[in-house]
Each structure stands twice: as C-alpha cells, then as structure tokens.
Amino acid sequence: MIEVEDVWKSFDDGKIQVLKGVSLTVERGELLALCGTSGCGKSTLLSLIAGLESSDRGRIVIDGRERATEAERVSLLRREIGFVFQLHHLMPDLTLAENCLIPVIAVGTSMAQAKIRMTELAELTGVGHRLDRPVRELSGGERQRGALVRALMNDPQILLADEPTGALDEENREIVFQLLLDLTRKNGKTLIMATHDQEMASRCDRVLRMRDGAIIAS
Amino acid sequence: MHLLRLVFINLRRHRVRTVIGAAGIALGVATMLSVVGLLGGAVKMFERILRSDAEMVVFEKNVSDLFFSNVDVAIADELAKQPFIKSVQPVLFSIVATPDRPVVTCFGIRPEDGRLQKGTWLQGTAENFRHDSEGIVLGERAADFLKVKAGEKVALGQHSYPVIGIVQLENGFENGGVFMPLTLCQKAFRKEGFASILSVALATGHEPKAVKDWVNQHQPRLTALENDEFSKSYSQFKILKTTAWVVGGCAFLLGGLSVTNTMILSVFSRIKELAITRVCGFSRTQVVTMIFGESVLVSLLGMLLGWLLSFSGLWILREVPALQGYIEPRIGWQELLGALALAAITAILGAIYPAWYAARLKPASALRYE
Numbered sequence: 033m034i035e036v037e038d039v040w041k042s043f044d045d046g047k048i049q050v051l052k053g054v055s056l057t058v059e060r061g062e063l064l065a066l067c068g069t070s071g072c073g074k075s076t077l078l079s080l081i082a083g084l085e086s087s088d089r090g091r092i093v094i095d096g097r098e099r100a101t102e103a104e105r106v107s108l109l110r111r112e113i114g115f116v117f118q119l120h121h122l123m124p125d126l127t128l129a130e131n132c133l134i135p136v137i138a139v140g141t142s143m144a145q146a147k148i149r150m151t152e153l154a155e156l157t158g159v160g161h162r163l164d165r166p167v168r169e170l171s172g173g174e175r176q177r178g179a180l181v182r183a184l185m186n187d188p189q190i191l192l193a194d195e196p197t198g199a200l201d202e203e204n205r206e207i208v209f210q211l212l213l214d215l216t217r218k219n220g221k222t223l224i225m226a227t228h229d230q231e232m233a234s235r236c237d238r239v240l241r242m243r244d245g246a247i248i249a250s
Numbered sequence: 251m252h253l254l255r256l257v258f259i260n261l262r263r264h265r266v267r268t269v270i271g272a273a274g275i276a277l278g279v280a281t282m283l284s285v286v287g288l289l290g291g292a293v294k295m296f297e298r299i300l301r302s303d304a305e306m307v308v309f310e311k312n313v314s315d316l317f318f319s320n321v322d323v324a325i326a327d328e329l330a331k332q333p334f335i336k337s338v339q340p341v342l343f344s345i346v347a348t349p350d351r352p353v354v355t356c357f358g359i360r361p362e363d364g365r366l367q368k369g370t371w372l373q374g375t376a377e378n379f380r381h382d383s384e385g386i387v388l389g390e391r392a393a394d395f396l397k398v399k400a401g402e403k404v405a406l407g408q409h410s411y412p413v414i415g416i417v418q419l420e421n422g423f424e425n426g427g428v429f430m431p432l433t434l435c436q437k438a439f440r441k442e443g444f445a446s447i448l449s450v451a452l453a454t455g456h457e458p459k460a461v462k463d464w465v466n467q468h469q470p471r472l473t474a475l476e477n478d479e480f481s482k483s484y485s486q487f488k489i490l491k492t493t494a495w496v497v498g499g500c501a502f503l504l505g506g507l508s509v510t511n512t513m514i515l516s517v518f519s520r521i522k523e524l525a526i527t528r529v530c531g532f533s534r535t536q537v538v539t540m541i542f543g544e545s546v547l548v549s550l551l552g553m554l555l556g557w558l559l560s561f562s563g564l565w566i567l568r569e570v571p572a573l574q575g576y577i578e579p580r581i582g583w584q585e586l587l588g589a590l591a592l593a594a595i596t597a598i599l600g601a602i603y604p605a606w607y608a609a610r611l612k613p614a615s616a617l618r619y620e
Contacts, residue, residue: 079614084529102534110531117617121526125263137253138531186531 034058034081034190034222039090041076041245046088050076052245053090060189063216063223065233068242074226077242078192081224082115083108094190110139114183116212118195120175124168128159128178131167135185146185153181157211173204180211191216193225197232209235253536257543264516271512272552275596278505279556279589280563282498286588287564287581289494293487295423297477299357303364304339304449306461307480311473314485317343320444323432325469329448332464334456339363340445342435346407346428351395354406355427358435358445366417366429373400374415381431385414389425409438450474499592505552506596513545513604524608525616534609541608545601546594553593557586 034057041051051073058064066074079085081092083105091098099108109115114135122131129150136146154160157177162170170178176196183191196212197205209232216223225236233239241249261268308329310319323340330338342358359365361379372390379387386404388396393416396404403410406428419425436442450461458476465474481487517524524537532540560581 076614082529084614085612106531106533109529115529121522121529121617123263123523123526126259130259134256134527134532135530137256138527138533138536143252182530 033060033095034224035093036077036081037091037093039077039080039087039092041073041080041085041087050245051080051087054242054245054247055090056240056247058222058224060222061220062238063213063236064225065236065239066224066226066242067228067230067233067239069228072242073245074242075194078115078194078224078226081190082113082192110135111186112188113190113192114186114188116176116179116183116191116193116196118198120167120172120179120199122167122175122178122182125166127164127166128154128170128174128181129163131178132163132182132185135182139186141186149187150181150185153184154178156215157181158207171204172200173207176200176204176208177211180208180215184215188221190222190224193223195226195228197227197229205229253540254543257540257547260516260540260544261547264519267512267515268548268551271509271548272555274505274508274512275502275549275552275593276505276555276559278502278508278596279553279593280559281501282592283556283560283581283585283589284563285498285501286494286585287560288567289490290581290585293481293490295421296487297481298421299365299423304337304451304477306450306452306458306474306476308338308448308450308461308465308469308472308474309446311471316446316484316486317345319446320441321446321448321472323443323445325472326445326448328468329450329461329464332460334453334460334464336451336453337362338451339449340432341447341449342432342439342441342444343446344435344439344441346438348396348404348406354392354396355423356406356430356435356439357424357427358430358432358439360432363449365419365424369417369419369424372416372418374413376415378414379429379431381433383414383431384434385412386434387415387417387429388413389427389429390416390418391422391426392428395426407438495588502589502592502596505556506592506600509545509548509552509596509600510603512548513541513601514607516544517541517604517608521611521616524611525613528611528613529617537611538605538609541605542598542601545604546597549593549597549600553589556589 036054036056039051039054042049054077066077068074076085080087083099094108094112099105132150133146136143151160154163157180159174159177159181162174167175167178193212197209200208212223213235227233240247308321309316310321313319321340326338326340329335339360339362344356344358346354346356348354361381366376366379366387374387378385388398393399398404398413400413400415403412430438432445436444452458452461462474465472475483527537
C-alpha cells in the first residue's frame with residue numbers, strides 16, 4: 033500500500049509551489065490514474081513516490097515504511113518500483129537487451145536468470161525479436177515497449193508510469209497501454225499512471241484529478 | 251552484463267572521445283618516457299665513461315661540473331703506490347668546437363687506460379697511442395662527422411692533429427669523442443700537470459674506505475667517491491634526472507587534462523542517461539564507480555599506447571644513422587612503474603570532478619534537463 037500524507041513540494045527556493053498538501057492512498061494491486069493538465073504536479077508526485085526527489089513537507093509510506101535515507105531510496109528503486117516515462121529514455125547506442133539489463137546490473141543478481149526473464153517479458157511485449165538490435169534502429173512503439181520491459185526486469189510490485197503513451201501514435205498508444213494494464217493486472221502489481229488521456233484513465237480502477245498541485249476529485 | 255561491461259560499452263559508444271582522451275595520455279606517457287629514457291641513458295653513458303674498470307672516482311671537491319675539476323696528476327702516481335690500489339688512471343675532460351660541430355668531447359688519457367683497448371680498432375693500432383704521441387685517436391662516430399681517416403689531419407680548437415687511429419666504441423659519448431694522450435690534451439687545453447678525475451681500481455680485498463681515508467688525510471681539497479655514490483651525488487646528474495622527471499611530469503599532466511576534459515564531456519553529454527541509471531536502481535557509489543572505471547580504462551589505454559609510442563620512437567631514434575651511438579635510452583621498470591602510477595593518479599584526479607558531479611545529479615531534475 034502507498035500512503036501519501038499532506039505532501040508539499042516547491043522548486044526554485046519556494047518560488048514555484050508544485051504540490052500543495054497532496055494526500056492519497058493506493059491499495060496493493062490497484063490501478064490508479066492521475067489526471068490533470070500539464071504542470072499540475074502529476075510527474076512531481078510520481079517522482080516523490082519513487083524517491084527521486086524529497087518532499088518539503090509531509091510523508092510517503094510504502095508498505096508501512098517511509099524511505100528517508102539514500103540507501104532506502106536506492107533499494108526502493110531497485111526492488112519495489114519500476115518507472116516508465118513519456119519518453120523511453122533508453123540509451124540509443126546500446127542494444128535493447130543491454131538497456132533492459134541495466135536494472136539487473138544495479139541489483140547484481142544472476143545474469144542468466146535475468147536474461148530468461150528479459151526474454152519472457154520481451155516476447156510478451158512483442159519485442160523479443162528486437163533484443164539484439166541497437167535502440168536507435170527501433171520504432172517509437174518498440175522503444176516504449178522496451179522501456180516497459182526494463183521497468184519490469186527486477187519484478188517490482190509498483191509500476192509508476194508518467195504519460196507512458198504520450199509520445200506514441202494512436203496504434204502504438206493502445207498497444208502499449210494495453211500491455212501496461214495486462215502486465216500489472218495479471219501479476220497483481222500496483223500501477224500509478226499520470227495521463228492526459230481521459231479514455232485511458234477511465235480503464236484504470238480509479239481516477240484522481242489534480243489541479244494546481246492538489247487533488248481536486250476522484 | 252556487469253558494471254565493468256557497462257564501462258566498456260560506454261567507452262565503445264563514444265569511441266572518438268575515448269580515443270582523444272587516450273591519445274592525450276599516450277602523448278604524455280610517450281613524452282615522459284622519452285625524455286626520462288633519453289636523459290637517463292645519457293647519464294648512464296657518462297657514468298660508464300667514469301667507471302671504466304674502476305670502482306671509485308677522485309675529483310676536486312665542490313665542483314659543479316667535472317669539466318672544471320683539476321686534480322694534480324702527481325697525486326695519481328702517489329695514490330697508485332698505495333697497497334690498497336690496483337691502478338689509478340687520470341682522465342682529463344675537455345670540450346672543443348670544430349667548424350661543423352659546436353661540441354666535441356676530448357678525453358685526455360694515458361695509454362694504459364683500458365678504454366681504447368676495449369674498442370674495435372677500425373684504423374691504426376693501439377701501439378701508436380703513446381705518452382709522447384702527437385697524434386689523436388677518434389671514435390668511429392667522431393671520424394664520421396669530422397670526415398677524416400687515419401693518416402689525415404684534423405683541426406680541433408686552435409691546433410691541427412694527425413689522426414693515428416679510429417676506434418669503434420660501445421659508449422655513444424666515447425664513440426663520438428676524441429682521445430688524446432694525456433700530456434697532449436693538457437697542453438692543448440693549457441692544463442699541464444692536471445686531470446679532471448682519477449679513476450681508481452681497488453686491489454683485491456680492499457675497501458673503498460681506505461682510498462677515502464687516504465684522500466681525506468693527504469688531499470683534503472679532493473674527494474673520493476664510490477661510483478654509485480658519485481652517480482647519486484653528482485649535481486649534473488641530479489639536474490638532468492630532475493629535469494627529465496619535471497618535463498616528463500608536465501607533459502603527463504597535460505595528458506591528464508585531456509582525460510579530465512574527456513570525462514567532463516562524457517558526464518555532461520549524458521546527464522539523462524546517468525539519471526536513468528539512477529532510476530534503474532544505480533546507487534551513487536555505482537555511478538561514481540562507473541565514471542572512475544571509464545577514466546581508469548581511458549588512462550590505461552593511453553598508457554599502453556604511450557609505452558608503444560615511446561619504445562617505437564626511441565627505437566627509431568637509436569636507428570637513425572646520424573644519432574648512432576648517442577642515443578642509448580634506458581627505460582627500466584622504475585620508469586614504467588612511474589608512468590603507470592602517474593596514469594593511475596591522472597585517471598583518479600581526472601575523474602574526481604565528473605564523478606562528483608554525476609553522483610550529485612538529482613534524477614528527476616536531470617530527466618528534465620535540456
């Protein structure tokens with residue numbers, strides 16, 4: 033379970049207040065959509081949950097534990113959270129397989145087992161035949177599916193997705209979103225997805241709307 | 251795939267940058283090893299001139315250069331009578347100019363001095379080199395650049411001398427030098443009765459201390475040193491060696507700057523990538539390790555290339571006919587380890603700032619970075 037309690041976040045020495053006392057709870061296995069216009073604080077909230085940034089005030093508790101130290105945050109990103117961005121953020125000169133194995137290097141687990149898991153995930157997402165290709169040779173849809181594989185490599189319980197289909201064409205948008213839903217639902221994972229797309233949001237278990245750094249409706 | 255593999259991949263992905271960084275180090279290493287090797291070789295060659303079958307050198311105390319040392323030859327004869335002495339050979343060093351060469355080293359020696367016997371006589375014979383001879387013997391290289399043969403005359407300084415022999419000698423300085431009978435040399439350079447040094451060979455079973463004690467007691471104006479002591483204390487050698495390491499070190503530091511530059515560029519051009527590795531679970535330590543690993547590999551690659559360059563360059567120099575015998579580079583394990591240590595230090599120093607910067611990156615901000 034993820035508990036966000038009265039979280040505040042500002043940038044530029046407090047001049048830009050991005051989050052203003054956000055509170056929410058996400059149950060284990062729940063698929064939550066965060067909707068709102070650009071700049072409303074969706075991405076910042078996801079970054080805070082992932083431990084990529086620290087809040088100014090409030091606390092975030094994941095499975096009963098607050099992750100305050102650097103080591104705890106690293107552990108969170110290694111084992112418990114996978115992150116998918118609007119842009120794939122894969123390294124273009126590396127092969128898709130090399131990109132997907134980066135989280136495994138971070139953890140230092142068995143490479144042989146990781147490769148089996150990578151192949152399974154890549155087959156599921158339809159990029160199994162592209163693993164040996166450099167990312168620069170892949171299409172936009174393939175890259176985003178590759179990013180999804182990378183996010184799931186260490187089998188995290190929580191998947192955070194920040195506009196995961198925002199940079200894709202309509203056909204790929206549907207493919208990637210459906211994969212996201214399937215892979216999380218079937219495996220009982222928790223998904224928090226920031227999106228503009230009302231139709232996609234409506235296919236999640238719950239939708240929260242944000243405006244000006246606060247949750248305004250569910 | 252492990253962290254080291256990722257380090258290799260990162261370097262492979264940015265080949266041009268990697269090669270430029272390594273080239274900087276390679277040039278630094280090559281310059282350093284070449285300068286140190288060449289000057290070290292020159293020092294060793296000069297040391298061998300002094301040693302020539304002797305264990306000790308006697309010369310005037312507190313002279314900065316042996317060319318300015320004056321030792322009365324009568325002392326050599328007196329010292330030679332001592333029971334702890336096997337032989338004493340006075341040697342007078344001087345420098346003379348010829349129309350084509352600004353510096354030609356002259357050695358004033360006695361016929362008994364073993365150094366000419368050790369060479370291969372190309373023209374003339376050792377018997378012609380006598381105390382009272384007015385003729386001179388040339389090293390093979392000296393005969394080449396002076397363009398003379400045995401039987402001809404050669405102008406040196408204010409005088410002309412008949413050449414009575416040409417000898418091929420192993421030592422570059424000697425092979426490019428002029429050998430005169432001691433008395434002729436003294437006369438030519440107005441140093442009648444004097445030598446620059448006494449080369450002292452000990453009788454079997456005797457210690458250098460006996461010579462030192464005798465010199466202290468009878469000739470306090472002079473000093474007697476064992477060959478190794480002399481090599482360590484002679485100020486000209488010290489200056490040469492220090493210069494070599496300073497010049498070489500500076501060259502190396504310039505190379506080191508290229509590694510720093512490479513690593514800074516490397517970090518600044520992939521801020522988003524580094525942020526992604528953090529999002530994928532890399533700790534700060536892993537990021538720092540990756541940056542240091544890349545820097546160390548670039549430096550190692552540069553060092554290997556530098557070794558190759560310096561060995562090839564020195565080999566080519568040694569084979570150049572005009573330099574034959576003068577270049578006797580000495581690159582020993584100390585120099586190689588010195589280069590290795592400097593490469594390691596450079597790699598570490600060059601990576602400190604980029605690694606620190608990379609470790610401080612906030613992934614969320616870095617992903618917004620344009």
